[in-house]
Amino acid sequence: MRSFTAALVLILAWLQYSLWFGTNGYQDYAEVRQEIDVQQAVNNELLQRNNEMYAEIDDLRQGLDAIEERARHELGMIKEGETFYRIIETP
Template identity: 70%
Template sequence: MRVFAVALTLLFACLQYDLWMGKNGIADYRSVAGEIEVQQQVNNNLHVRNQEMFAEIDDLRQGLDAIEERARHELGMVKDGETFYRIIGEENRS
């Protein structure tokens, strides 16, 4: 009977080791769960960025105001008869 108890204890210890440290055990589960959490955050950030891009695309398709705003801001275009003033703050001076 004593040999049987020792054998069961050893079997239990081996199964516990496999459960906690073995392949697909608790340690692997925790690391994969952490990776999933990080990937979900990345996916959420990309989803927000995509939604902003789709809104900008819709805005560009629907109106000329967005095109004019983009041309003025990114390309520095000025209409005929307009005067363009650029004001530089203290933090931008080198």
């Protein structure tokens, strides 16, 4: 009976070691869980960026105001009949 109890205790100890420190144990689970959290944060940032791009694309497709605004700010274009004044500060 004593050897049977000792064998059961050894099996229990081996199973506990395997659970906490073995391959696919708790430590591996914790590492993978942390990697998943990091990847989900990256995915959320990319999703937000994509949503902003889709909104800008829809704005450009629907109205000429967005196109005009881009032409003015990024390309420096002005309409006919407008006067462009550039103010330069002196140091």
